[in-house]
């Protein structure tokens with residue numbers, strides 16, 4: 052008899068890859084969490100951060116939260132005493148009820164995002180908040196809402212992307228403002244390398260995917276719309292525009308064309324920092340087709356991110372890159388494309404009024420206003436690390452008046468500010484479903500280990516809270532198995548057990564064509580290059596060939612995208628990962644370093660009107676002059692400054708959906724002596 056069992060499950064992180072995992076349990080109790088050799092994406096290997104942390108902090112009771120905690124010290128000091136689940140749940144319910152009767156349920160806010168992207172732990176708690184009538188911090192406003200809004204105006208949908216399996220038919224893959232080498236490591240390692248297509252990367256940073264591409268356009272941040280218009284100009288001049296497609300399936304090209312005519316490559320070269328030759332080459336390679344366009348999320352975190360998306364998204368329309376193998380664009384492939392019924396999962400019918408929402412950019416102001424906010428519940432999120440205006444947010448979270456419940460598997464900066472901390476189970480400890488946002492598959496998250504200490508899955512925590520609040524609606528208490536089986540049936544699978552037996556299932560046997568019927572869910576049924584809906588919402592009718600002004604007075608534009616060693620702020624919980632991270636650096640070009648008198652390894656002060664942060668200088672021409680790079684989301688509490696890069700982030704909004712424009716932060720750098 053074998054002395055080990057292998058349980059196949061899925062990584063539920065906010066990651067394009069959704070790797071299959073093999074949990075190997077030996078009879079002597081040793082557990083190893085490995086990449087599943089049979090999984091088409093993982094191919095036997097996890098990314099570096101998961102390989103370390105899933106065998107480290109995830110399995111280590113000392114690194115985890117294992118008991119409900121009640122605050123005993125001043126807020127933010129992280130001093131707590133353990134309490135029973137009953138005591139915690141009863142106390143929280145009593146306080147929430149008092150707030151409901153004295154101030155109204157809409158003064159209770161919840162903030163949540165993608166700590167886990169599995170369906171139950173990610174969405175089931177919404178049923179509770181809907182029944183409560185709580186207000187919500189708009190989840191996507193911290194990440195990708197502007198891009199969603201832009202694609203919805205033009206295509207009527209933003210969660211319907213190309214099927215990655217169709218890459219074998221593509222001649223060109225254009226990766227625009229995404230960094231697969233960090234944010235989709237297996238697509239970088241396998242998918243992009245195996246296509247045989249010419250790859251183009253448009254990114255201010257020469258990251259590993261850019262360095263390995265056939266062509267890297269190192270565009271200045273916020274100038275991408277100008278590049279897109281110049282590419283359209285070249286395509287038109289060289290007869291590569293698909294006029295039949297435009298006439299049949301789009302509206303507004305005739306209005307856009309005179310603008311395109313004005314946007315010659317020499318005009319765009321000056322704005323973007325690219326050469327005329329690079330712009331022409333990119334247009335020709337893309338225009339030949341069939342071509343895939345990967346629209347990154349980093350790309351739209353800009354003051355004109357929505358406009359940038361609209362401008363770039365004209366490219367596949369103008370070249371007829373749809374409804375044939377190897378063609379299309381991808382932002383992400385959402386759950387509804389597979390048939391998942393979000394309303395079933397989140398039960399908005401339990402709510403009496405439309406929810407009050409604010410953007411993450413307005414969180415600090417909202418929490419600081421007693422008329423608006425009396426309580427905050429944070430789950431699947433670490434706002435104290437991820438959100439803008441960090442110093443002011445921390446001050447606001449320290450206010451004794453605000454009742455704060457935080458739910459997390461790990462003791463984060465955010466849980467340190469809470470009145471009650473509830474320990475969440477990790478994905479290794481319960482069954483769930485993962486709906487990957489790149490590949491069109493469906494995966495099972497299968498319980499491999501017992502719940503650690505007293506930790507519970509999010510969905511169970513909110514069932515208990517619902518009961519303590521005296522609620523009776525059956526949807527609040529639906530059990531995991533019944534919910535998982537229903538969701539499986541929605542996507543055409545028999546039940547959860549049949550999926551769990553396979554691990555991951557491709558939902559379509561053959562590659563799907565994006566917008567196969569060439570009917571687009573817009574008001575006109577066509578691609579709306581000119582959008583009356585956008586216009587009614589106060590945006591220009593057409594995409595504009597705009598670019599942000601360059602930083603003034605020697606300031607640098609600071610990009611703070613994904614680190615290969617973190618997943619947002621997750622993994623800071625593991626000391627072996629933080630060792631890999633090393634000192635927090637800011638990378639600048641040799642030209643800026645010389646101008647500022649900064650040498651490699653110098654301690655520098657980055658400062659602006661929002662804050663100051665001391666960092667170590669790294670000099671490398673992976674960024675153009677005028678741009679600085681420092682990765683996002685260290686745990687502030689691991690730094691003596693008790694701050695991370697978001698101390699410098701004023702929380703400026705993009706042009707659409709009140710979404711984050713974090714990549715527009717500007718800083719001055721000075722050498723510290």
Ligand SMILES: Nc1nc2c(c(=O)[nH]1)N[C@H]1C(S)=C(S)[C@@H](COP(=O)(O)OP(=O)(O)OC[C@H]3O[C@@H](n4cnc5c(=O)[nH]c(N)nc54)[C@H](O)[C@@H]3O)O[C@H]1N2
Pocket residue numbers: 163164165166167172193194195352430431432433434436437438458459460461463475476477478509611612613618619620621683684696697700713
């Ligand atoms: N400067 C800068 N800031 C940024 C960005 C940037 O580019 N630059 N990017 C932004 C983006 S794109 C995003 S999406 C946000 C992300 O920001 P957050 O949503 O705050 O992401 P994390 O920091 O990973 O926090 C998720 C938390 O959920 C916890 N968690 C994991 N599993 C579970 C679970 O099952 N239950 C519960 N209750 N908790 C769990 C993790 O331990 C972690 O503490 O950050 C944004 N912040």
Ligand SMILES: Nc1nc2c(c(=O)[nH]1)N[C@H]1C(S)=C(S)[C@@H](COP(=O)(O)OP(=O)(O)OC[C@H]3O[C@@H](n4cnc5c(=O)[nH]c(N)nc54)[C@H](O)[C@@H]3O)O[C@H]1N2
Pocket residue numbers: 065066067194195227228229230231233234235253254255256258270271272273274275346347348349350353610611612613614615616617618619620714
């Ligand atoms: N390892 C790891 N993986 C992650 C995450 C993580 O934190 N770490 N986070 C996850 C989350 S929440 C998300 S949203 C995704 C994000 O994954 P991506 O879509 O790859 O987004 P980012 O890493 O924010 O930024 C991608 C690139 O956008 C570029 N960029 C910034 N501004 C501009 C611009 O104006 N023009 C152009 N062309 N490019 C620009 C940045 O230089 C960066 O290289 O990754 C997910 N995966």
Ligand code: SF4
Pocket residue numbers: 062063064066067068069070097098099101235236237618
């Ligand atoms: S974080 Fe992404 S790359 Fe790493 S194991 Fe999970 S799915 Fe795979």
Ligand SMILES: [Mo]
Pocket residue numbers: 065193194195348
């Ligand atoms: Mo994100």
